[in-house]
Amino acid sequence: MNRSPYITQAPSVTTIMLKVLLALLPGIAAYVWIFGGGILVTLTLASITALASEAILLKWRDRPIKPFLMDGSALVTAWLLALALPPLAPWWLVVVGTLFAIVIAKQLYGGLGYNPFNPAMIGYAVLLISFPAIMTKWPAPLLLAQTPLGFSDQLHFIFAGALPNGVLVDAITSATPLDYLKTQLGLHHQVQAITQAPIFGVLGGKGGEWVTGAYLLGGLYLIQQRIISWHLPSAFLAALALMAGVFYLLDPAHFANPAFHLLSGATMLCAFFIITDPISGPTTPLGKLIFAAGIGILTYLIRVYGGYPDGVAFSVLLFNIAVPLIDAYTQPRVYGHAK
Amino acid sequence: MLANLFKSSKLSSFNGGVHPPQHKLESTRAPISVLTIKNAQQVFVLPLRQHVGKVSKLLVNVGDHVLKGQLLANADGQMSAAVHAPTSGTIVSVQDQLIPHPSGLPDIAITLQADGEDRWVEHHAMDYRSVSKREVLERLREGGVVGLGGATFPSHVKLREEAKHPVDTLILNGAECEPFITCDDLLMRERAEEIVRGIEIMQYLLNTKECIIGIEDNKPEAAQAMRDAASKSQILIAVVVVPTVYPSGGARQLIKILTGKEAPSGKRSTDIGIQCFNVATAYTVHRLVNHGEPVISRIVTVTGKVARPGNYDVPLGLAVGELVALAGGAVENTEYIMGGPMMGFTLPSNHVPVVKAMNCIIVGKPEIFPEPPPAMPCIRCARCADACPVSLQPQELYWFAKSDNFEKARDYKLFDCIECGCCTYVCPSNIPLVQYYRYAKSEIIALDKAKQAADIARERNEFRLHRIEREKQERAQKHAQKAAGAKTESAKLEAAPADAATKAEEAKKAALAAAIERAKVQKAEIAPKNTEEVSPQIQADIAAIEARRAEAGLAEVAPQDENN
Numbered sequence: 001m002n003r004s005p006y007i008t009q010a011p012s013v014t015t016i017m018l019k020v021l022l023a024l025l026p027g028i029a030a031y032v033w034i035f036g037g038g039i040l041v042t043l044t045l046a047s048i049t050a051l052a053s054e055a056i057l058l059k060w061r062d063r064p065i066k067p068f069l070m071d072g073s074a075l076v077t078a079w080l081l082a083l084a085l086p087p088l089a090p091w092w093l094v095v096v097g098t099l100f101a102i103v104i105a106k107q108l109y110g111g112l113g114y115n116p117f118n119p120a121m122i123g124y125a126v127l128l129i130s131f132p133a134i135m136t137k138w139p140a141p142l143l144l145a146q147t148p149l150g151f152s153d154q155l156h157f158i159f160a161g162a163l164p165n166g167v168l169v170d171a172i173t174s175a176t177p178l179d180y181l182k183t184q185l186g187l188h189h190q191v192q193a194i195t196q197a198p199i200f201g202v203l204g205g206k207g208g209e210w211v212t213g214a215y216l217l218g219g220l221y222l223i224q225q226r227i228i229s230w231h232l233p234s235a236f237l238a239a240l241a242l243m244a245g246v247f248y249l250l251d252p253a254h255f256a257n258p259a260f261h262l263l264s265g266a267t268m269l270c271a272f273f274i275i276t277d278p279i280s281g282p283t284t285p286l287g288k289l290i291f292a293a294g295i296g297i298l299t300y301l302i303r304v305y306g307g308y309p310d311g312v313a314f315s316v317l318l319f320n321i322a323v324p325l326i327d328a329y330t331q332p333r334v335y336g337h338a339k
Numbered sequence: 340m341l342a343n344l345f346k347s348s349k350l351s352s353f354n355g356g357v358h359p360p361q362h363k364l365e366s367t368r369a370p371i372s373v374l375t376i377k378n379a380q381q382v383f384v385l386p387l388r389q390h391v392g393k394v395s396k397l398l399v400n401v402g403d404h405v406l407k408g409q410l411l412a413n414a415d416g417q418m419s420a421a422v423h424a425p426t427s428g429t430i431v432s433v434q435d436q437l438i439p440h441p442s443g444l445p446d447i448a449i450t451l452q453a454d455g456e457d458r459w460v461e462h463h464a465m466d467y468r469s470v471s472k473r474e475v476l477e478r479l480r481e482g483g484v485v486g487l488g489g490a491t492f493p494s495h496v497k498l499r500e501e502a503k504h505p506v507d508t509l510i511l512n513g514a515e516c517e518p519f520i521t522c523d524d525l526l527m528r529e530r531a532e533e534i535v536r537g538i539e540i541m542q543y544l545l546n547t548k549e550c551i552i553g554i555e556d557n558k559p560e561a562a563q564a565m566r567d568a569a570s571k572s573q574i575l576i577a578v579v580v581v582p583t584v585y586p587s588g589g590a591r592q593l594i595k596i597l598t599g600k601e602a603p604s605g606k607r608s609t610d611i612g613i614q615c616f617n618v619a620t621a622y623t624v625h626r627l628v629n630h631g632e633p634v635i636s637r638i639v640t641v642t643g644k645v646a647r648p649g650n651y652d653v654p655l656g657l658a659v660g661e662l663v664a665l666a667g668g669a670v671e672n673t674e675y676i677m678g679g680p681m682m683g684f685t686l687p688s689n690h691v692p693v694v695k696a697m698n699c700i701i702v703g704k705p706e707i708f709p710e711p712p713p714a715m716p717c718i719r720c721a722r723c724a725d726a727c728p729v730s731l732q733p734q735e736l737y738w739f740a741k742s743d744n745f746e747k748a749r750d751y752k753l754f755d756c757i758e759c760g761c762c763t764y765v766c767p768s769n770i771p772l773v774q775y776y777r778y779a780k781s782e783i784i785a786l787d788k789a790k791q792a793a794d795i796a797r798e799r800n801e802f803r804l805h806r807i808e809r810e811k812q813e814r815a816q817k818h819a820q821k822a823a824g825a826k827t828e829s830a831k832l833e834a835a836p837a838d839a840a841t842k843a844e845e846a847k848k849a850a851l852a853a854a855i856e857r858a859k860v861q862k863a864e865i866a867p868k869n870t871e872e873v874s875p876q877i878q879a880d881i882a883a884i885e886a887r888r889a890e891a892g893l894a895e896v897a898p899q900d901e902n903n
């Protein structure tokens with residue numbers, strides 16, 4: 001009999017997911033501008049793979065297909081994975097990564113709401129471990145490439161792996177700034193000298209820093225819309241900046257400044273779109289701060305000392321494991337209970 | 340005025356809360372309309388349980404003619420309240436009837452048929468300062484005064500001065516935070532002086548140092564009326580306007596807002612020197628003490644799909660359907676909600692009577708509040724936690740309740756949940772969270788009861804096992820003695836010390852058994868108290884569990900018996 005409350009006022013899961021997709025659009029636009037239209041192909045590929053595999057798995061698991069396909073969560077996973085991959089990743093890489101994310105990391109754990117790990121990061125990590133060579137080879141931004149590829153060339157490259165006659169792979173790819181910095185530091189060069197290379201922009205990587213800035217914009221929109229809470233991005237960025245700041249102050253010759261870390265690699269995508277995945281993250285305010293700060297610190301350490309140029313995926317997955325523990329120990333004080 | 344400004348500047352707040360659409364304007368346009376009883380055929384149904392505590396003791400018989408305000412059933416002990424005749428007439432039945440309760444179960448009620456004269460019983464005012472406080476409290480107990488905010492806790496219990504917990508602050512709750520409900524708003528607008536007279540009595544009884552009336556800022560007229568009335572009082576009463584946020588009208592939430600203090604979990608607010616009453620309760624205290632009129636009517640907001648939404652001063656016992664018809668609403672083919680949309684419930688029938696707890700009737704539930712879309716899985720977005728006024732983690736509680744992990748639910752403070760509905764209100768996945776909590780709470784209570792009963796049963800069984808063991812030993816001993824008797828003299832001599840040892844052992848065991856027996860008797864004495872007030876269903880469950888326990892015990896012992 002007692003079914004109250006009779007009224008609700010909440011955005012649907014679909015609305016939330018659509019707003020996340022919307023917030024990614026500025027970043028995608030900047031991406032297309034800097035790296036060319038190939039990313040649109042990657043996004044489409046990932047989206048189709050995600051929706052198709054989700055539908056098949058739902059059917060197989062005997063769950064209603066329509067509401068779960070319509071919730072938009074598969075698309076969010078697909079887009080985040082696509083944006084984390086190198087821009088001209090071959091088609092099969094995109095498909096394999098998406099399948100891992102949706103089938104293994106999401107549906108086999110029970111579908112929406114039940115995945116303990118961030119599906120996009122599982123997909124990414126699996127690819128990074130299995131195909132490190134492809135995963136770390138990024139095409140140079142168009143304005144740096146010796147022979148910039150047109151859209152049809154990019155399309156051809158994604159599906160056939162072939163370049164226009166006379167163009168070598170090296171001519172279109174370059175190390176990412178994070179990667180380059182790491183290798184050069186290994187060769188005992190100094191940060192100031194290294195960052196004179198053309199791939200470095202004003203603060204981050206040339207071109208890439210615009211994409212990063214656009215993600216920031218989308219992220220602020222999500223905070224304003226109350227889709228994500230400020231705790232996660234703030235703590236993550238603050239921790240990363242603090243780590244970078246301390247190391248930089250101690251030894252500016254061998255450590256890049258905080259601004260570079262904030263605007264390079266997947267920093268902003270991570271801050272506003274990846275660690276903010278509610279399902280695999282903590283729920284308490286303090287827990288969110290700890291979780292995000294932890295990922296920030298670990299990301300920095302992996303960037304500087306680890307075997308991979310960017311440490312976001314592994315940091316996120318590692319802290320996903322700790323979520324139940326973090327939640328359990330950060331329960332807020334309940335009304336009428338002593339501290 | 341200055342005092343008020345000062346007060347509002349240091350208002351505190353509670354975590355979360357929500358801002359549902361108000362829907363209060365509809366029912367505040369017209370003044371309170373007082374329903375009078377002229378119809379000689381009018382029937383009133385008066386449940387004997389309109390309050391928290393023991394069911395009232397019936398004082399009348401079928402066929403008796405009674406006068407308006409006459410005591411029909413008296414409070415049974417302290418935790419109980421009285422029931423009076425809302426008009427003069429004849430008692431036509433005393434039987435189980437459908438009452439406005441979420442359980443939808445019938446309960447014992449008196450039916451009174453009006454004689455159309457509406458003639459009062461002899462009643463008189465009381466000069467409360469010239470008699471003992473005990474006499475005033477006794478009058479409140481006999482006058483049927485209970486909390487009218489919905490909790491219906493007997494007021495005389497809360498107005499008793501307690502040396503252990505002196506009350507410094509008297510809080511009057513005029514927040515009325517639930518959407519649609521405006522009965523307190525109108526009462527404060529129109530009968531502010533009478534409310535203040537009631538507050539003066541409460542202040543006198545509790546001997547409090549300060550008095551605060553908390554009113555949400557969406558009721559400026561009511562706040563102004565209360566301020567005017569308070570300024571004319573001999574005692575200092577502060578009217579504090581609080582921000583409109585649901586559930587600021589929850590007693591504990593209002594206490595936090597007004598004083599910054601929190602009533603300790605599981606304890607009463609008097610532990611921190613605060614007592615809280617609804618403004619409508621103060622009004623009834625005044626009517627009873629200063630006019631001798633018991634609680635036989637209340638103001639009910641009738642709103643929703645009705646032609647004349649508004650507030651009605653209704654005699655208790657009137658059928659809700661008749662009230663709604665008066666307001667120009669449908670009686671058949673629709674559903675009514677009693678209370679507000681956040682915490683109210685659907686009435687089991689549109690013909691149940693108006694009772695003391697009924698502050699609002701929303702007509703046309705299916706039309707105004709369509710069913711929510713099907714629930715999706717929890718996405719752990721923590722909106723519910725952000726909205727919870729008690730700072731619980733509703734998403735965790737949901738998980739525990741769903742998986743019947745009741746111990747965990749208790750650990751995560753399920754019993755601090757006030758069932759305000761804020762969590763469900765903000766959940767993107769449309770999960771009926773509060774229903775899960777209601778379910779889990781009732782399950783836990785039932786399990787606790789069952790466990791108590793099982794403990795008793797186990798003890799009985801242990802005693803029984805012990806007795807069987809003793810008998811076994813005795814038999815064994817007899818066998819041994821027989822066997823020994825067939826043996827030689829020397830063997831007999833040897834057996835003697837062994838015999839003594841067994842006897843000592845036996846004495847010890849007997850003492851232990853006696854102790855268990857004593858404990859059992861003690862438990863048994865307590866036991867009826869534990870199960871006395873539980874529903875027949877739970878009693879049956881307990882009996883079933885006891886039976887199962889006993890059977891299990893028997894099965895374990897039987898084979899050993901046979902081996903002997």
Ligand code: SF4
Binds near residue numbers: 717724762765766768
């Ligand atoms: S609001 Fe609903 S979906 Fe979000 S955490 Fe709470 S229960 Fe889960």
Ligand code: SF4
Binds near residue numbers: 762
């Ligand atoms: S119903 Fe309970 S859990 Fe939900 S918001 Fe209210 S107090 Fe918190």
